[in-house]
Amino acid sequence: MESLFTHAAPYVGYVYPNETDIPWGELIVVYPYITGLVAGAFIVSSFYHVFGMRQFRPIARFALLTALCFLLFAPMPLLFHLGRPERAFNAVITPHWTSAMAAFGYVAGFYLVILVLEVWFAFRPDIVAKSKTAEGPLRLLYRGLTLGSDDVSPAALAYDQKWARALAIIGIPSAAGLHGYVGFIFGSLKSREWWSSDLMPIIFLLSAIVSGVALLVVLYVVVWKVRRVELDDDCLKGLAKVMWAFLIVVLVVEGLEYVEMFYRAREGIDTIMQLIKGPLRTGLLIQALGSAAAFMMLTALIALRTQGRSLMVWLTLSAVLLLIAVLAMRWNVVIGGEELSKTMKGLLTFQVTFLGREGVLTSLLLLAGPFVALWILARLLPPWDEGRLEPAIAGLRSTARR
Amino acid sequence: MDEEENNTRRQQERRDFLRILGTAVAFGGTAAVAPTVLGEAASPQTPPNPRIPGYDWTKHRWAFGVDVGRCIGCLRCDEACKIENDVVRDPNHFRTWVERYVYLEGETRPRIDSQSDPQNIAASGSSGDYRFDDRYRNATVTKAYFVPKLCNQCEHPPCVQVCPTGASFKAQDGVVLIDQAYCIGCQYCIQACPYSARYIDHQKGVADKCTWCYHRITKGLNPACVEVCPTHCRIFGDLNDPASEINQFIRNNRVQVLKPETGNGPHVFYAGIDREVS
Numbered sequence: 001m002e003s004l005f006t007h008a009a010p011y012v013g014y015v016y017p018n019e020t021d022i023p024w025g026e027l028i029v030v031y032p033y034i035t036g037l038v039a040g041a042f043i044v045s046s047f048y049h050v051f052g053m054r055q056f057r058p059i060a061r062f063a064l065l066t067a068l069c070f071l072l073f074a075p076m077p078l079l080f081h082l083g084r085p086e087r088a089f090n091a092v093i094t095p096h097w098t099s100a101m102a103a104f105g106y107v108a109g110f111y112l113v114i115l116v117l118e119v120w121f122a123f124r125p126d127i128v129a130k131s132k133t134a135e136g137p138l139r140l141l142y143r144g145l146t147l148g149s150d151d152v153s154p155a156a157l158a159y160d161q162k163w164a165r166a167l168a169i170i171g172i173p174s175a176a177g178l179h180g181y182v183g184f185i186f187g188s189l190k191s192r193e194w195w196s197s198d199l200m201p202i203i204f205l206l207s208a209i210v211s212g213v214a215l216l217v218v219l220y221v222v223v224w225k226v227r228r229v230e231l232d233d234d235c236l237k238g239l240a241k242v243m244w245a246f247l248i249v250v251l252v253v254e255g256l257e258y259v260e261m262f263y264r265a266r267e268g269i270d271t272i273m274q275l276i277k278g279p280l281r282t283g284l285l286i287q288a289l290g291s292a293a294a295f296m297m298l299t300a301l302i303a304l305r306t307q308g309r310s311l312m313v314w315l316t317l318s319a320v321l322l323l324i325a326v327l328a329m330r331w332n333v334v335i336g337g338e339e340l341s342k343t344m345k346g347l348l349t350f351q352v353t354f355l356g357r358e359g360v361l362t363s364l365l366l367l368a369g370p371f372v373a374l375w376i377l378a379r380l381l382p383p384w385d386e387g388r389l390e391p392a393i394a395g396l397r398s399t400a401r402r
Numbered sequence: 403m404d405e406e407e408n409n410t411r412r413q414q415e416r417r418d419f420l421r422i423l424g425t426a427v428a429f430g431g432t433a434a435v436a437p438t439v440l441g442e443a444a445s446p447q448t449p450p451n452p453r454i455p456g457y458d459w460t461k462h463r464w465a466f467g468v469d470v471g472r473c474i475g476c477l478r479c480d481e482a483c484k485i486e487n488d489v490v491r492d493p494n495h496f497r498t499w500v501e502r503y504v505y506l507e508g509e510t511r512p513r514i515d516s517q518s519d520p521q522n523i524a525a526s527g528s529s530g531d532y533r534f535d536d537r538y539r540n541a542t543v544t545k546a547y548f549v550p551k552l553c554n555q556c557e558h559p560p561c562v563q564v565c566p567t568g569a570s571f572k573a574q575d576g577v578v579l580i581d582q583a584y585c586i587g588c589q590y591c592i593q594a595c596p597y598s599a600r601y602i603d604h605q606k607g608v609a610d611k612c613t614w615c616y617h618r619i620t621k622g623l624n625p626a627c628v629e630v631c632p633t634h635c636r637i638f639g640d641l642n643d644p645a646s647e648i649n650q651f652i653r654n655n656r657v658q659v660l661k662p663e664t665g666n667g668p669h670v671f672y673a674g675i676d677r678e679v680s
Contacts, residue, residue, distance in 0.1 A: 005604050008494050014501075016551075016598035017518035020494045023589035023602065083587020083607030087567075090586050096568035101590050104566075190664055191560065191596035342598050343680060345514065 007353060009339075012278075013271070013346030022338045022350055026363040027077040032182045032204060033330045034370065035074045039179040039205070040212010041067040042115070042171055044242070049122075049168040055238035059220050061122055061383035066219060067175075067212075068115045069373040074108060076366050080357055100185045107181055111174045114167055120145075121164035123381045125152050141380075179208040186333060193268060193344060194275070194337035199257045204333075206250040211326035213243045217319035219374075221312055229386060233307055240315050243322065244298040251291060254329075268344030279339045279349045283332045290325030294318035452573075457620040462575040463641040464614060466625075467651040468550050470674035472635035475500055475548040477517055477532040479627035479636065484530075486615060486626035491530030493518035495601045497612035498552040498627050502534055503678065507542035512678050549672070549679050550636060552627070553578065553599040553612035554660065557667025561591035561600060561611075570609070576669055577616055582608045596661050597668075614638065 008020045041063045047053040048060035056063075079085050095102035120127075128150045131142035149156075180201040186192075187200025217239050224231050261272065276284060297318040301311060335350045353359040452459060483498045484491055496518075503512040515522065517532035525535035538546070559578045562570045569585035572578050585608035592600045592609060603610040615625035619638070623629070628636045639648030648671075651657070655673035661680055662668075672679070 005490070005492060005494055014514035014516075017493060017496050017499050017516050018592075018598045018601040020518070021601055023592045078588075081588070083589070083602060083604075083609075084585065087584070087586040090569070090584060091566040091588075094568055096565050098563045099566040099590070101564065101566035101588060185590075189560075189564070189594055191594050338593075342596055343514075 007351045009348040009351055011341070011346050011348040012274075013341065014343050015341040015346040015348055016343060019338075019341055019348060022335075022348065024081070024334055024338060025350070025358045026352070026360055027081045027358050027366070029327070029331045029334045030363045030366055031074070031077040031081075032179075032208075032334070033211070033327050034070050034077070034367070035182050036179055036204070036208030036326065036330075037212050037215050037370075038067050038070045038074060038111075039175040039208040040210065040214075041070065041216055042175040042212070043209050044213055044216050044239070046168050046172050047238070047242070049118075049165055050172065053238065055232070055234040058232045058235050058385055059216060061385060062219070062223075062378070063216055064115070064119055064122060065377050065381065065383050066216065066370075066374055068119055069377055070370040071108070071112055071115060072373055073366060073369045075104075076369065077363070078104070080362055080366070100181065100188055103181065107174075107178050111171070111178050114171045114174055118164055118167040118171060119381070120147075121160045121167065123383075124149075124160050125157060126381060128152050176205060180205045186337065191342055192337045192340070193266075193272070194340045195333065197257060199253055200333075203250065203253055203257065206246055206253060207326050207329055210243060210246045210250055210322055213239055213246065214319035214322040214326070217243070217315055218323065221316045223378075227384070229384070231312055233311065236311055236315055237307075240298055240301050240311070243319070244295075244302055247291065247295055247298065247322070251295060271340065271344050271347065275336065275340045275347055278347055280332055280336045283328050283336065286328040287325050287332055290321040290328065294321040294325065297321075454620045459573055459575040459620075461642065464555070464576050464619060464669070465639065465641045465648045465652075466552070466555070466614065466670040467637035467639075467648050467655075467657070468670060468672045469635045469637065469651070469655070470547050470549055470672060472633040473500065473548040473550055474633055475502060475534045476632060477534070478630045478632065479550060480517060480532050482626040482630040483612070486618075487613075489610070490603070490605070493523055493529045493532075495603075495610075497599075497610070498550060500534075501549045501551060501679075503545075503547055503549060503676070504538055504543055505545040506538070507544050512545075512676070514678075547674065549675060550627070551597065551599070552670060553614070554597055554666070554668030554670045555614065556669065558665060560594040560596070560664070560666055564590045564594040566590065573616075577614055577619075578611070579613055579616060580609055580611065582606060582610070585609055596664050596666070 005021060009022050011020065044056060045060050045063035045067065048056040049064075079088055082088055089105075091099075091102050092105035095106070097103075124146070127142055127145045129152075131139060131146050131150065134142050183201030183204030186195040186204075187197050189195050217236075220235070220239070221231065262269065297314050300306070301314055301318075306314065339348045339350055341348060354361055356362070477500055479498055480496065480500060483489060483496075487497055489495060489497055499516050499518070501514055501516045503514055505512050515534075517523075517526075517534065521537060522533065522535050523529050526533045534548075555576055555578050557576075559570075559572055562572050562578060565571075566588060567584055567586055569581045570578065570591050571581070582603075587602065587607045587609065589602055589609065592598075592602060595611075600609050600611040602608070615623070615627075618625060624638050625636075628638045637647050637651045639646035639651075641649060643649065651673070652671055657671040657673050658675065659668040659671060
């Protein structure tokens, strides 16, 4: 048979012959990254919808749309990666339950339903209003979206809010579960020393939240600047605190992971050292320096009670650094794990490809996809809260009092 | 593999799935799924007997032996396997391969290479034909041996455990097989195999691996690699037959398996390897 395989990974030391065809590439780096952004964005929206933290109100609904748009693209890298994408649904039709991967369709599907429902309840008054004011085919679309209910009386709105809140409450464990589960896909494999760790799901989950909050910071600043709307200092401060708090836990847990690995110093630790100094050095440096710099900036912002423009600039900078650092972390886990040979006696170097089904270009397009979807969705369902009465908690409380 | 066998197995799996779904509806999702995930994780589902004429897979328990002291590294096994199973002729995809362990004077760790090593490829003059070069001709070698590798057909195969569709499954005779008409090509099994015995078949977009030449052994023949080995270092047989060669090999030698700490329970037994072999 003629070989279709062109990008064998070069190696040093001894690796099994089949390992030179590295199974998971850039797309599988992007997959947990996108999923993580979903989890993080959703948590931010829940700070307002569930925990009643008012400073997050300006971005609560925007965060919800962000989570939805990214979730729509979460399965795409997997689909592009499959050798037989047309059979993708085999895993859903006949799930093999001992496989962590078999649950993906169900976990992601369940979460998608929760998110769509929450978005619907959160935007229902807007949908009803638009169904009466929009023209042409858009009007039909909005009328369809009302699902035949145009009751926007205070009682109906309070009812909506109750449901939105209940869904958000279910959504928090779902978001945490979705991303913890992604960590389990890697952490549960005993074949790869670099992945096989009990801390893997926790690291994935916490860094997911950090990246999701960072994404919202960047989107908030950029989108609000483009819209020429003033940024809310309290909201920025709240985001800074959340990002700082989760970042601390991530750094501690990740630090412990490395310390434990070196302290235990099991057979093959010298090869792991070579991996860190060799093929993975750049990725680890980006992850470490990015996180450390962002941590220092955030600490300074909080300690100095920075406000206004400098808060916005430094917070955005630290968020960008964290977005890059978390992407590097995904790379370091996924690609790093495969660069460390299962023989523990050799190292491979992953070959980055730009074009092709699984190349960098596809990854970039898939990363850009959610932003395009968000741009479209934010036009259909404007999530901007300026001038709106505070509906969620106030409405609910007044009904409760009555 | 036989198409009919695949169909029967898939039908059975769909019935199993519907049964599980029914139970889930009756008793609530969590209650039904939890025991499936936790309780049966160690015992992969048992598909029905395939319709292979004259073959009953409940009557056999196949195993493989490697008498390392006999291997001369001629790589006829590699070649036979690639031809027999239509494996792509490149140095990156193998159902079976051979590793060379060489201890040089004054060194404590062995130098290891396989037929895929670039120097060996250069020596053979082609990436589709295999031979070991004679790079140690002028060195003082204190110990050296060749180790043939292949799928271990584990008792608790992690590749089957992680397969999201059930396309990878363990036959009742102990051989781990892939239903290539059902595999989605996610390559999770390739990640999960600690021996790197699996690879992706880029032509078909699905996983592939050694099956101990299932199409041959179910007809009473030996796997191709066993058949061509000139020194009889590869031994194949039925554990259910007390007089079989494999049983004698296991009885008469101090044998060990690779990476026993994984708990996978490999069924390839090696005689004459050091702990450096993994």
